[in-house]
Amino acid sequence: MSEAAATSVAPADGVSGLVDDWTADKQAYHVPWGKAMMWIFLVSDTFIFTCFLTGYLNVRMTTTQPWPPQSDIFALSFGGSEPIPLILIAIMTFVLITSSGTMALAVNYGYRRDKTKTIWLIIATALFGATFVGMQAFEWTKLIVDEGVRPWGNPFGAPQFGSVFFMVTGFHGLHVSAGVIYLLWVARRIWAGYYDKKGFEIVEIAGLYWHFVDLVWVFIFAFFYLL
Amino acid sequence: MASSDTAGQQHPLGIYYQIWILLFVVSAFSYAVDYFDVQGAMRWTLVIVFMLVKAGFIIAIFMHAFWERLALCLTILGPPGVLLLLIGFMAVEGNYTEGARFEYMGHDPDAVALTPAEYHASLGEDHGEGGAAAEAH
Numbered sequence: 001m002s003e004a005a006a007t008s009v010a011p012a013d014g015v016s017g018l019v020d021d022w023t024a025d026k027q028a029y030h031v032p033w034g035k036a037m038m039w040i041f042l043v044s045d046t047f048i049f050t051c052f053l054t055g056y057l058n059v060r061m062t063t064t065q066p067w068p069p070q071s072d073i074f075a076l077s078f079g080g081s082e083p084i085p086l087i088l089i090a091i092m093t094f095v096l097i098t099s100s101g102t103m104a105l106a107v108n109y110g111y112r113r114d115k116t117k118t119i120w121l122i123i124a125t126a127l128f129g130a131t132f133v134g135m136q137a138f139e140w141t142k143l144i145v146d147e148g149v150r151p152w153g154n155p156f157g158a159p160q161f162g163s164v165f166f167m168v169t170g171f172h173g174l175h176v177s178a179g180v181i182y183l184l185w186v187a188r189r190i191w192a193g194y195y196d197k198k199g200f201e202i203v204e205i206a207g208l209y210w211h212f213v214d215l216v217w218v219f220i221f222a223f224f225y226l227l
Numbered sequence: 228m229a230s231s232d233t234a235g236q237q238h239p240l241g242i243y244y245q246i247w248i249l250l251f252v253v254s255a256f257s258y259a260v261d262y263f264d265v266q267g268a269m270r271w272t273l274v275i276v277f278m279l280v281k282a283g284f285i286i287a288i289f290m291h292a293f294w295e296r297l298a299l300c301l302t303i304l305g306p307p308g309v310l311l312l313l314i315g316f317m318a319v320e321g322n323y324t325e326g327a328r329f330e331y332m333g334h335d336p337d338a339v340a341l342t343p344a345e346y347h348a349s350l351g352e353d354h355g356e357g358g359a360a361a362e363a364h
Contacts, residue, residue: 028298029296029302030296031295031299036299039299039302039303040302042303043302043303046306046307046310047306047307047310050307050310050313050314054310054313054314054317057314057317057318057321058317058320058321058324060321061318061321061322061324061325062321062324062325062328063325064325064328064329064332064334065334065340066338066339066340067340068340069340069342071261072342072343072344073342073343075343083344084262085261085262085264086258086261086262090254090258093254093257093258094251094254097247097250097251097254100247100250100285101243101244101247104246104247104288104289105240105243108237108238108240108243111235111237112237147343147346155341155346156340156341156342156343156346157341158340199235200235201235204235204236204291207289207290208290211285211286211289211290212290214285214289215282215285215286215290218278218281218282218285219278219282221257221278222257222274222277222278225261226257226260226261226270226274227270227271
């Protein structure tokens with residue numbers, strides 16, 4: 001009914017005119033508004049992570065000291081075996097990909113309105129996410145306590161290694177932790193029947209965030225750990 | 228596309244399983260590059276190709292960008308594309324700074340980074356050497 005009124009009345013001036021102009025009946029994205037907003041948030045987050053990784057590129061290029069050997073630093077030995085290079089990070093990568101898979105299935109079952117499967121798949125995703133954060137906490141503890149890595153220096157080589165490591169993996173870990181809380185909150189609301197009438201786009205929106213966290217890890221894994 | 232307007236992103240389950248397996252395999256390839264200690268240009272090429280393949284499939288299939296309308300896709304992918312310019316500029320700048328540091332501050336061309344094993348061994352056998360390694364702080 002308000003649309004009919006809007007066409008017949010001349011545009012207002014001042015602040016209410018400004019609001020009218022930006023909220024008028026012009027739709028650019030044919031998706032639920034929550035999904036468009038999540039995408040715009042993710043684009044801004046892309047900029048933050050790219051700034052971190054570009055800063056890393058710059059300090060790594062400009063340091064005159066040799067870069068510490070990541071492959072050996074993130075090696076792990078099991079039961080006194082020879083250390084396996086980068087194994088912890090590889091396991092973390094597989095855990096995060098697994099969680100992305102369960103999330104994709106949760107989105108699908110959400111649209112099928114299979115609430116039980118959706119909730120359990122979201123909970124599984126959150127558990128894999130929590131596992132990832134736990135392994136990251138283990139990794140941080142190992143580097144800080146056993147290896148003496150600090151944001152301002154480390155025993156292996158260029159001191160910038162520590163600052164980049166704590167900043168980039170720390171910010172990513174915060175995203176995973178926030179995602180775990182977000183997913184559990186969404187699962188609880190689905191269970192409570194909050195979306196029964198509204199529809200299950202929320203699962204796709206939460207899924208976008210979760211896949212983005214996995215996507216950022218793909219770049220961190222390549223640039224910080226492998227290269 | 229018409230269906231994405233009304234019923235959300237509803238696709239057969241099979242494609243998710245396929246992409247899931249593909250991501251596992253490509254990640255294993257990435258790890259194999261490190262495990263088998265591939266170095267030099269080959270390492271860079273392989274790691275970056277595997278990274279782009281993984282990122283592409285996550286965005287296209289898991290995040291459904293493949294099925295979204297062009298307006299949304301350009302909003303998502305356009306602005307981050309400009310970041311390539313920032314990366315290029317910072318690479319040029321970094322190259323210059325590194326050259327200036329080498330020229331005016333000097334550096335030790337023989338310096339090598341320590342592995343944790345070497346560091347702990349140096350601490351264990353001789354405390355004097357451990358002190359030298361800790362100079363990096």
